[in-house]
Amino acid sequence: MNDLVKIKLFEILENHGNLIYLDEKRLEGLLKDLCGAYKREINLVMAAVRSGVAKELLSYNENIPLESLLKRLANRLAEEHGLKNELAGSTVNLIALSLKLITEDRFNRSNSNREDDYRNGNDSRDGRDNYTRKENSSADPPVIKVYKTGAARSFYLGAGVALDMLYIAPGAFIMGDDNGRDDEKPAHKVKITKGFWIGKYPVTREQYKIIMKSDPSHFKKSRNHPVENVSWNDCRNFIVKLNGMKLAEEKFHLPSEAEWEYACRAGTASTHYWGYDFDGNYCWYAGNSKSTCPVGLKKPNKWGLYDMCGNVWEWCADWYGSYSKQFQTDPEGPVTGSNRVARGGGWDSLPENCRSALRYINFTPSYHNNSLGFRVCLS
Numbered sequence: 001m002n003d004l005v006k007i008k009l010f011e012i013l014e015n016h017g018n019l020i021y022l023d024e025k026r027l028e029g030l031l032k033d034l035c036g037a038y039k040r041e042i043n044l045v046m047a048a049v050r051s052g053v054a055k056e057l058l059s060y061n062e063n064i065p066l067e068s069l070l071k072r073l074a075n076r077l078a079e080e081h082g083l084k085n086e087l088a089g090s091t092v093n094l095i096a097l098s099l100k101l102i103t104e105d106r107f108n109r110s111n112s113n114r115e116d117d118y119r120n121g122n123d124s125r126d127g128r129d130n131y132t133r134k135e136n137s138s139a140d141p142p143v144i145k146v147y148k149t150g151a152a153r154s155f156y157l158g159a160g161v162a163l164d165m166l167y168i169a170p171g172a173f174i175m176g177d178d179n180g181r182d183d184e185k186p187a188h189k190v191k192i193t194k195g196f197w198i199g200k201y202p203v204t205r206e207q208y209k210i211i212m213k214s215d216p217s218h219f220k221k222s223r224n225h226p227v228e229n230v231s232w233n234d235c236r237n238f239i240v241k242l243n244g245m246k247l248a249e250e251k252f253h254l255p256s257e258a259e260w261e262y263a264c265r266a267g268t269a270s271t272h273y274w275g276y277d278f279d280g281n282y283c284w285y286a287g288n289s290k291s292t293c294p295v296g297l298k299k300p301n302k303w304g305l306y307d308m309c310g311n312v313w314e315w316c317a318d319w320y321g322s323y324s325k326q327f328q329t330d331p332e333g334p335v336t337g338s339n340r341v342a343r344g345g346g347w348d349s350l351p352e353n354c355r356s357a358l359r360y361i362n363f364t365p366s367y368h369n370n371s372l373g374f375r376v377c378l379s
Contacts, residue, residue: 021054059156177357199375201295202226218370254317283310312373346371
């Protein structure tokens with residue numbers, strides 16, 4: 001695969017997002033505009049897209065070993081388009097690399113092995129080439145997946161809609177703010193022992209509608225506006241249906257308050273995840289918006305998460321409870337209560353309400369308004 005085509009494909013995904021793979025005409029047009037001289041390579045990429053390779057990789061989950069999936073997709077691509085196995089495999093691997101499912105080193109190593117096989121005449125299409133080792137071989141060590149913070153994962157929801165999530169590795173942080181409101185005190189150390197995935201953006205109107213077949217939003221604007229006017233109970237029902245789709249071995253859920261603040265701070269201890277002074281370049285608030293705005297337009301935090309403050313308040317899983325100064329591990333809040341907690345501030349919030357530690361504690365589970373939304377976690 002030509003390096004220029006690879007580079008331009010990555011640029012397209014960087015500028016237009018992973019869902020560009022679901023818009024065949026637009027993707028093909030962009031590739032022709034950027035590297036039209038390489039017709040063969042463009043045709044290979046588009047053949048894989050039309051064969052559903054990108055669609056399946058967009059919705060990849062760990063129920064199926066990645067190597068097995070890549071091999072199956074390569075074999076199918078070879079059969080459907082009369083391609084040699086090493087060529088089909090290289091194309092599938094390129095798409096997997098562009099979606100950050102495999103590393104550059106893994107891509108280069110695989111392609112090098114395929115070129116050696118081709119030169120040696122090992123071009124079988126019966127699945128017995130050197131594409132991957134036998135998974136059940138006793139010589140193979142167990143595979144333990146270790147993700148780094150910021151690793152990406154997408155789940156295909158249907159109708160061209162995907163849910164993008166980023167991985168948050170375990171760690172510790174100071175939760176709360178001794179200079180904040182009473183319910184933010186005392187600041188205390190919290191340890192998150194298990195990594196989790198969290199939505200790169202708040203749940204959007206189109207994502208909510210594809211799952212729930214309805215849109216409760218007050219602001220009927222673009223499909224990429226965050227859904228709002230949802231209660232905590234609405235979020236729970238959304239998550240029940242999302243889990244019912246069996247997109248992942250793990251379970252989707254609302255973030256705990258600790259998970260939310262840990263992800264929001266992204267390793268910072270400042271008032272906001274961008275620093276101590278308020279900066280409207282990072283969030284939509286009362287000073288720069290009159291309604292919700294499309295997700296992802298402001299600057300992200302250091303871990304790549306967008307709109308963690310401003311745009312919409314985000315429901316958390318916890319019942320409201322006061323803080324303790326004691327060190328805590330994976331806190332989940334009280335067992336019972338009357339109010340749930342929302343975080344982050346909304347499009348109509350003042351700057352002081354768009355802080356990493358701020359808690360909104362006056363919402364019953366059935367309450368909803370046009371600045372209340374949510375994002376989901378997976379673990």
